[in-house]
Every structure is written in C-alpha cells, then in structure tokens.
Amino acid sequence: MSPRRVVVVGYGMAGARLAELVRERDPRGELVELTVVGAESRPAYNRVLLPGVLDGTMTADGIALHGREWARDNRVRLLLGAVAVRLDRAARVVHLADGPPIGYDALVLATGSRPWLPPVGGLTGERGEPARGVATLRGLDDCARIAAVTGPGVPVAVLGGGVLGVETALALGRRGAGVTLIHPAPHLMERHLDPTAGMILARLCHTAGVRVVTGLTAVRHYPDEGVKLEDGAFVPAALTVVTTGVRPETDLAVAAGLGSAEGVPVDDRLRTADPYVHAVGDCARTGDAPSGLLRPAWDQAAVLADLLTGAGPTARYRASPPVTRLRAGDVDLTVFGASHLGLDSREAEVLGYADPARGTYAKLTLDGDRVTGAIVLGLPGVGATLTQLYDTGWPAPADRLALLLGRTPPPAVDDDPARLPGSTVICRCNSVTKDDLTRAARATGGGVTALVRATRASTGCGDCLPKVRRLADPHETTGTPT
Numbered sequence: 431m432s433p434r435r436v437v438v439v440g441y442g443m444a445g446a447r448l449a450e451l452v453r454e455r456d457p458r459g460e461l462v463e464l465t466v467v468g469a470e471s472r473p474a475y476n477r478v479l480l481p482g483v484l485d486g487t488m489t490a491d492g493i494a495l496h497g498r499e500w501a502r503d504n505r506v507r508l509l510l511g512a513v514a515v516r517l518d519r520a521a522r523v524v525h526l527a528d529g530p531p532i533g534y535d536a537l538v539l540a541t542g543s544r545p546w547l548p549p550v551g552g553l554t555g556e557r558g559e560p561a562r563g564v565a566t567l568r569g570l571d572d573c574a575r576i577a578a579v580t581g582p583g584v585p586v587a588v589l590g591g592g593v594l595g596v597e598t599a600l601a602l603g604r605r606g607a608g609v610t611l612i613h614p615a616p617h618l619m620e621r622h623l624d625p626t627a628g629m630i631l632a633r634l635c636h637t638a639g640v641r642v643v644t645g646l647t648a649v650r651h652y653p654d655e656g657v658k659l660e661d662g663a664f665v666p667a668a669l670t671v672v673t674t675g676v677r678p679e680t681d682l683a684v685a686a687g688l689g690s691a692e693g694v695p696v697d698d699r700l701r702t703a704d705p706y707v708h709a710v711g712d713c714a715r716t717g718d719a720p721s722g723l724l725r726p727a728w729d730q731a732a733v734l735a736d737l738l739t740g741a742g743p744t745a746r747y748r749a750s751p752p753v754t755r756l757r758a759g760d761v762d763l764t765v766f767g768a769s770h771l772g773l774d775s776r777e778a779e780v781l782g783y784a785d786p787a788r789g790t791y792a793k794l795t796l797d798g799d800r801v802t803g804a805i806v807l808g809l810p811g812v813g814a815t816l817t818q819l820y821d822t823g824w825p826a827p828a829d830r831l832a833l834l835l836g837r838t839p840p841p842a843v844d845d846d847p848a849r850l851p852g853s854t855v856i857c858r859c860n861s862v863t864k865d866d867l868t869r870a871a872r873a874t875g876g877g878v879t880a881l882v883r884a885t886r887a888s889t890g891c892g893d894c895l896p897k898v899r900r901l902a903d904p905h906e907t908t909g910t911p912t
C-alpha cells in the first residue's frame with residue numbers, strides 16, 4: 431500500500447511539532463508521505479522565546495526548533511517561503527502562490543495567527559498593514575525590524591499591556607530604549623491579574639525602566655513622532671510596537687468554506703467540517719478552549735500524529751487548563767485557574783499576601799485541598815510549587831501560610847520524578863512534558879545533553895534544568911548541556 435499523502439500548511443510551532451511526531455511514529459515514511467508548506471523562509475523556531483531575541487539574550491539560531499538538515503534527515507518534503515493560496519477541496523489539491531499544486535489525502539491547516547491592530551488613526555496603511563513607524567511582534571523578521579530601530583535612549587511606545595505587551599516592553603527596556611507601555615484598562619494584564627497584582631506589576635515595570643500608562647487609549651499614531659492619547663497627552667516614539675492581541679490566520683480556510691475569522695472549528699479528532707482537512711494550533715477552534723497558546727497547539731499535534739499514522743486510532747484532543755508564565759529580567763509571574771476570585775469570595779477558599787514595596791504578591795484559591803488558581807509575582811519558588819500542585823492535582827499542605835510564603839518544600843519532583851504524572855509540564859518555555867522527556871530518554875538512551883538536544887527542554891529560561899537532569903538520569907548531578 432502506498433503511503434498516505436499528508437500536507438501540512440504552516441511550518442510554525444504546531445506544524446513543526448506535528449511533522450516531528452508523525453516521523454517519530456513513522457520514521458521510514460512507510461505510512462505517511464509528508465509535505466510541509468511554510469510561508470517563512472527559515473526553519474521553524476520557538477516564538478515564545480522571541481522577547482529573548484529582542485533583548486539580545488538569545489539568538490535566532492538559539493531558538494530554532496529544527497536545523498537546516500532536519501527535513502532531509504526525516505524524509506519530509508519541506509517548502510520554505512511557500513504560501514498556500516487556495517484550497518480545492520473537491521480535487522483535494524492545495525495551490526501555492528508559486529510552484530505546482532500539491533495533491534493530498536489529508537490536509538492539515540497549521541496557519542497560526544496574526545497580530546491584530548486596533549482601529550487607531552494612523553496605525554495601519556491602506557491594506558491594513560502596519561503603517562510606517564509601527565511594528566508588531568510575531569516572528570524573527572519582526573524582531574530584526576524592531577531591533578534595527580530601537581537602541582539605547584530611543585523612545586518607543588508599546589500599545590497593549592497584556593502578557594505579550596509587558597514582555598515586549600521589558601525586553602525593549604533591557605535594550606536600553608525609553609519605553610512607554612500604554613494600556614487602556616485600569617491595570618496591566620487585567621484578563622489575568624487582579625488590581626493589586628496589576629499595580630505591583632506596573633511598579634516592577636517602572637523599576638525596570640518602563641513607564642506605564644494605564645486607563646488611557648491611544649487615539650492617533652504619528653510616524654516618527656509618537657502617539658497621542660485620549661486625554662490629549664503625547665507619548666514621543668520613534669517606533670510604536672502594537673501588542674493588542676492576535677486573530678487566527680484563517681484566510682485560506684474561509685475561502686474554502688471552512689471556518690470564520692474566529693477560527694476553524696474542529697472536533698476532538700481535529701477534523702474540520704471536511705473529513706480530509708484538519709486544523710491544529712492557533713488557527714483551530716476547539717469548543718470554548720482558549721486559543722493562541724502553545725500547549726494546546728502541541729497537544730493537538732500529538733493527537734493528530736497518532737490519528738494520521740494510525741499509531742493511536744482512539745486518540746482524542748481534550749483541552750488542558752492553561753498556565754500563564756511571564757519571566758522577563760527580574761519580573762517573574764505565574765497565573766492560572768480561578769485567579770480572579772477576591773479574598774471575600776464564597777466560591778472558594780482564597781488566601782492572599784502582598785508586599786508591593788518588594789514587588790511580591792501571592793494569591794491562592796483552593797477547593798478543599800485542591801489548588802484551583804493562583805497569581806504569584808516575584809516568588810518563583812512559590813509559583814513553581816503551586817503550578818505543580820495544580821497540574822498534578824496533588825493535595826495542598828495543611829499549612830496554607832507556609833505554602834503561600836514558599837516555606838513548604840516543593841512536591842517531591844526533584845527527589846522522585848517518577849511520581850509525577852506524564853502530562854506534567856517540566857519546561858514551560860518549550861512546553862515539554864514529563865512524557866516528552868521520558869520518550870526522548872528512551873529514544874536517545876538518556877543523559878541530560880541528549881535529552882536537551884532532543885526536546886529543547888531548559889533552553890529557554892533554564893529554570894527547569896535541575897528537573898530535566900533528574901528525569902534524564904536520576905544519578906546525574908553534573909554536566910552542562912550544549
């Protein structure tokens with residue numbers, strides 16, 4: 431039987447992961463003939479780490495997910511700089527902007543999302559593209575464009591104080607730029623944080639040299655001059671970086687009658703309304719689950735790889751609750767679950783601790799002994815412990831105060847990683863679970879260096895390296911991965 435022709439449109443984080451997992455299940459290409467079509471001109475890379483490239487602590491090569499030889503070594507037909515422009519579902523053919531059409535037995539849309547620009551005067555050109563003096567941050571080309579303009583002392587405005595806006599502002603601040611972060615809501619990251627945490631985060635930004643303006647909307651952008659706010663104030667800026675959210679990239683799907691601007695609806699097998707077309711990652715819409723995050727994209731890729739190769743015919747996608755992590759310089763924030771509940775909540779037990787002068791804040795919600803939500807700012811150890819309790823469902827210790835203040839020893843991961851469920855995320859920067867590491871250990875024969883190479887775990891902020899070491903080899907205590 432000839433292999434099934436699978437074409438993946440989009441070589442970003444979801445498409446790259448899917449291709450890897452298909453080849454992991456079908457290394458010789460006997461089951462699946464794989465073609466990946468990617469609009470970008472370089473091998474896939476970890477977008478989550480772009481702020482590190484922006485502030486100069488990481489390089490473009492350092493965040494690459496694949497080397498130049500990856501496709502050849504893995505029997506993948508990879509078309510870089512290739513844009514899919516039309517999907518003929520009746521003929522099961524995808525047309526490219528340049529080059530012959532490609533036939534498929536199964537097509538996977540992994541087209542991601544694109545930055546959304548708000549309707550502020552002067553921000554966009556005629557076709558909706560960023561106007562002169564305006565940038566967005568989605569890819570390495572954006573980083574290069576922003577870096578070319580922003581040096582020490584250069585005034586920069588960042589519009590949008592969500593997670594990406596705060597990370598971007600802090601990264602530009604570390605480049606030495608004079609950054610003003612403008613956010614229309616009363617406090618930063620209002621979808622994740624309560625007002626106290628938002629206030630402390632703004633203080634931390636201020637300490638890091640970023641000026642924060644909240645509660646005011648930008649009303650007009652003037653190229654080379656800056657941004658006018660609704661109260662008439664003017665923020666000088668040689669560059670305005672817009673981080674006001676993303677929208678699923680669905681043009682190809684919509685033109686083919688699949689999905690809408692909100693995303694491409696898929697079932698738990700990641701199938702669209704057309705059984706020959708699937709969607710994964712930011713462009714896919716799975717029920718009410720939040721999109722625009724890496725973990726769901728990679729979980730979906732794993733399920734689809736099982737289904738496309740037949741390795742796991744019963745695999746189904748179930749959304750897992752997201753954990754938001756922001757680590758930029760001295761700012762360390764973890765948020766998840768029912769973080770919006772106040773101390774007076776009747777829905778759950780809520781505990782809080784705030785030390786604004788020292789930039790620390792911890793709020794914890796519990797249902798019985800289960801951790802159901804948290805906001806942790808400036809206390810990385812507490813954030814890690816609570817996340818682990820949340821991910822594993824392990825009962826919280828009875829001494830809640832000690833837990834909140836970080837005086838409880840972390841759950842036994844460092845001593846006994848075998849106890850952790852496989853789905854526990856060990857490396858948040860690269861979204862690597864214990865299962866990923868265990869699989870890689872089996873494939874590579876173990877050893878921390880091999881594991882890091884195989885999974886890229888610990889190549890982001892590096893916080894998880896001790897855990898990766900323990901999982902790589904319970905006896906290994908030294909050795910620097912390269």
Ligand SMILES: Cc1cc2nc3c(=O)[nH]c(=O)nc-3n(C[C@H](O)[C@H](O)[C@H](O)COP(=O)(O)OP(=O)(O)OC[C@H]3O[C@@H](n4cnc5c(N)ncnc54)[C@H](O)[C@@H]3O)c2cc1C
Nearest residue numbers: 440442443444469477478513514541542711712722723724
């Ligand atoms: C700066 C930054 C920081 C982030 N931080 C976090 C974080 O901390 N945690 C988190 O969970 N998520 C984070 N994200 C979001 C995360 O990167 C995305 O959820 C993830 O990249 C989704 O993967 P994807 O493959 O669906 O989309 P993408 O990675 O965007 O890949 C889509 C690819 O498809 C290509 N493409 C689109 N249309 C076509 C076409 N017609 N033909 C060919 N190719 C096409 C695009 O060029 C792109 O290369 C961050 C994103 C950014 C930009």
